[in-house]
Amino acid sequence: xxxxxxxxxxxxxxxxxxxxxxxxxxxxxxxxxxxxxxxxxxxxxxxxxxxxxxxxxxxxxxxxxxxxxxxxxxxxxxxxxxxxxxxxxxxxxxxxxxxxxxxxxxxxxxxxxxxxxxxxxxxxxxxxxxxxxxxxxxxxxxxxxxxxxxxxxxxxxxxxxxxxxxxxxxxxxxxxxxxxxxxxxxxxxxxxxxxxxxxxxxxxxxxxxxxxxxxxxxxxxxxxxxxxxxxxxxxxxxxxxxxxxxxxxxxxxxxxxxxxxxxxxxxxxxxxxxxxxxxxxxxxxxxxxxxxxxxxxxxxxxxxxxxxxxxxxxxxxxxxxxxxxxxxxxxxxxxxxxxxxxxxxxxxxxxxxxxxxxxxxxxxxxxxxxxxxxxxxxxxxxxxxxxxxxxxxxxxxxxxxxxxxxxxxxxxxxxxxxxxxxxxxxxxxxxxxxxxxxxxxxxxxxxxxxxxxxxxxxxxxxxxxx
Numbered sequence: 001x002x003x004x005x006x007x008x009x010x011x012x013x014x015x016x017x018x019x020x021x022x023x024x025x026x027x028x029x030x031x032x033x034x035x036x037x038x039x040x041x042x043x044x045x046x047x048x049x050x051x052x053x054x055x056x057x058x059x060x061x062x063x064x065x066x067x068x069x070x071x072x073x074x075x076x077x078x079x080x081x082x083x084x085x086x087x088x089x090x091x092x093x094x095x096x097x098x099x100x101x102x103x104x105x106x107x108x109x110x111x112x113x114x115x116x117x118x119x120x121x122x123x124x125x126x127x128x129x130x131x132x133x134x135x136x137x138x139x140x141x142x143x144x145x146x147x148x149x150x151x152x153x154x155x156x157x158x159x160x161x162x163x164x165x166x167x168x169x170x171x172x173x174x175x176x177x178x179x180x181x182x183x184x185x186x187x188x189x190x191x192x193x194x195x196x197x198x199x200x201x202x203x204x205x206x207x208x209x210x211x212x213x214x215x216x217x218x219x220x221x222x223x224x225x226x227x228x229x230x231x232x233x234x235x236x237x238x239x240x241x242x243x244x245x246x247x248x249x250x251x252x253x254x255x256x257x258x259x260x261x262x263x264x265x266x267x268x269x270x271x272x273x274x275x276x277x278x279x280x281x282x283x284x285x286x287x288x289x290x291x292x293x294x295x296x297x298x299x300x301x302x303x304x305x306x307x308x309x310x311x312x313x314x315x316x317x318x319x320x321x322x323x324x325x326x327x328x329x330x331x332x333x334x335x336x337x338x339x340x341x342x343x344x345x346x347x348x349x350x351x352x353x354x355x356x357x358x359x360x361x362x363x364x365x366x367x368x369x370x371x372x373x374x375x376x377x378x379x380x381x382x383x384x385x386x387x388x389x390x391x392x393x394x395x396x397x398x399x400x401x402x403x404x405x406x407x408x409x410x411x412x413x414x415x416x417x418x419x420x421x422x423x424x425x426x427x428x429x430x431x432x433x434x435x436x437x438x439x440x441x442x443x444x445x446x447x448x449x450x451x452x453x454x455x456x457x458x459x460x461x462x463x464x465x466x
Contacts, residue, residue, distance in 0.1 A: 004045050008111040011040040013118055018332040022302045025188040028329055029093075029118075034074075037122040041069035044114050047106050052116065055100035057448025058085045058157075062101055062116055069119055078123040082136070086160035087153065087199045087447065089128065090182060092121030093191050095444040096323050128198060135205045139166040144461040147172060147229040148208075149216045149401070152180020154235030154434030154446040156203050161454035162233075163206035167461065170229075171208060174215040177266060180237055181435075182443070184266040185258070187296050189303070190326075193265075217400035222408070222430060231429050231457050234416060235450060238395040238435035244288065248346025249391075253280050253353035257293045257392035264300050281305040282388030286356055288312050288343055289392035290320040293440070295327060297390040298335045309335045310384065314342045314361055319371040338384070342376060346389060355383045397436045405430075415439055423453035428466050431457055 014030040015021075021028055032040065044066040052062045061080055068077035081088045097103075097117035105113035144167045148159045151173040159169045177183050179196045204210060216222060216236075225232050241256035243249055260279070267277040285301035287294050290313035301309045311330070313320060316339050320327060331337075340361040347355040360380035363372040396414040409417040409426035416425055416432045423431045431453040434446030460466065 004042075006045070006107070006111065007043045008107075010043070010112045010115050011036045013115070018329075018334070021189065022333050025303060027192055028189055031125055032118060032122045034072075034126075037069055037119055038072060040115050041066045041119055043107070044070070045106055051104040051106055052101040052114075055102075055104040057100070057444050058091070058451055060084050060101075060120070065123065066114065066116070066119060069123060074123055074126045078127045079134075081120060081123060084451070085447070086157055086203055088120050089124035089195045090153070090191065090199055091444055091447070092117050092119075092124055093195075094186060096442055098324060100444070128195075133202055133205055136164065138164060138207065141168065142166040142461065144168065144231075145170070145229045146231045146233060146457060146461075147225045148233045148235060149222075149225075150174075150180055150235035150237060150434075150436075151178040151200070151210060152182060152235060152237050152434065152446070153443045154237070154436075154450040155180065155233070156200065157447040157450035158233045158235060158433065158454045158457075159208045160203045160206055161451055162457060163203075163208050165454070165458050167458070169208045171210045172214045172216050172219075172225075173210060173212045175266065176212055178210050178212065180235075184262045185293065185296070187261065187265055187300050189299070190296065215400070217398075217404040222401060222405040222427070226429055230461055231431065233450075233453055233457065234401065234425070234430065234432035234436055235434050235446070236397060236401060236436045237446075238397050238415075238438075238440045240396045240398050240414070241391065242394040242396065243391055244343060244393065246343060246345050248348060248353070251346050251348040251353045252351050253282065253348070253386075253388045254346060255280070255388070255390050257287075257289070257297045257390050258395060260297055260390045261293070261300065264304065279304065280388045282386065284308045284310070284384075284386045285388040285390065286310045286312055286384060286386045287390045287392055289394075290315075290322055291392065291394075291440075292322045292326055294390075294392035295322045295330050295335075297392050299330055299333055301388070301390070302333055302335070306388075310338060310386070311335055312338045312341050312343060312356070312358060312384070314340065314374040315371060316340055316363060319363075340374065342374060344381065347383070353387055353389055355385055356389060357381060357383050395435075395440045397439075413439060421452075422456035423449060424456060424466070429460070 050063045065077045065080045102113040148171045182196045241258040263279045285306040287298040298309045344357045361374035364375045367373040402410045407427045433449035433453045
């Protein structure tokens with residue numbers, strides 16, 4: 001192939017203006033046109049040894065699908081993506097491409113990387129616009145049955161891969177909607193729920209059954225599932241929120257991010273009065289933490305009426321774990337950042353939150369996370385008036401499955417212990433992947449682990465060897 005012309009800069013994607021979007025819940029980026037997608041895909045150098053693929057947890061043939069977009073074969077592009085990724089419209093929107101595939105793009109050495117994630121989104125959205133949901137040819141049924149616990153990104157990925165291998169798969173979902181964190185955790189303006197439902201429908205089109213309102217550990221135990229199914233996959237996520245353990249945390253107006261976002265997203269509080277789900281619509285809202293969940297919470301607060309939305313984070317901007325795009329969008333929308341700030345106590349009147357006391361920090365040497373440790377500055381206490389606070393500092397798996405499953409090993413943090421090469425747990429026939437084994441992490445990491453688990457489950461079902 002002759003050398004390709006280098007185009008240094010990406011094609012910019014249109015977005016809703018900040019002053020407009022803070023008053024609606026519509027998606028912020030508006031997507032590429034076909035012409036823009038073709039031009040952006042043409043920036044790929046089609047290197048013989050593509051480094052980008054090493055950064056993709058689900059092993060998408062990135063140069064292959066980019067070439068197909070470049071020549072206008074959008075059907076071929078989405079078919080190639082779906083060979084390894086059942087949820088491209090989702091990962092194209094929420095995957096941290098900047099630190100994965102795009103971060104390894106050969107253009108990164110001097111120029112802006114190819115917009116791989118936006119092109120993946122384009123291909124998936126193009127397919128949806130055609131009104132088609134093509135289903136790949138499926139192999140003959142193996143006669144084996146697999147129970148998948150949880151319908152988040154890990155569960156959906158494992159279910160899709162196992163169905164495409166000929167196994168009968170049933171997903172058990174505790175909530176009344178399928179999608180897990182994609183439905184209850186990520187706001188509409190970042191991931192429209194119609195897109196999640198479309199991707200769930202695709203997984204169901206492969207023959208996967210979904211049983212909702214079924215809480216494994218209560219409706220049935222893992223041991224009881226193993227009496228009917230040949231293997232069980234745990235993809236239950238991390239739904240147990242962490243709190244700070246500081247005074248006043250039980251005041252009215254203090255939420256965990258899990259509860260706040262679930263009320264806003266799954267329970268549609270943002271569509272009041274059409275939905276009358278109660279949620280505190282504070283004038284001054286503080287979000288504690290600086291990950292993607294914190295950005296989602298702070299931006300949601302603006303959309304449901306906050307005059308001031310303030311992020312409090314104990315380190316500096318350089319250590320913030322949220323995606324750069326999410327921080328940028330939050331800043332554009334008017335979210336304020338109090339950095340190098342540690343919460344000390346909540347204060348209130350008549351049982352309702354009125355203030356957050358904080359302490360200023362300076363940064364010391366890196367700690368075990370690799371980030372510089374915050375060191376309190378004595379006497380630097382100050383208070384921030386507020387009427388709602390959202391604690392977004394992390395989460396762990398719910399303990400219900402561990403407590404009701406004999407011989408299932410867990411770590412002190414509550415995560416399920418697995419063999420990382422196969423995702424096998426300590427219990428025969430049971431595999432796990434995603435946030436249930438890592439704590440809160442990314443959608444794409446959960447999906448990558450689920451693909452490893454599906455492959456190992458298939459091998460186990462074929463051989464019977466544990």
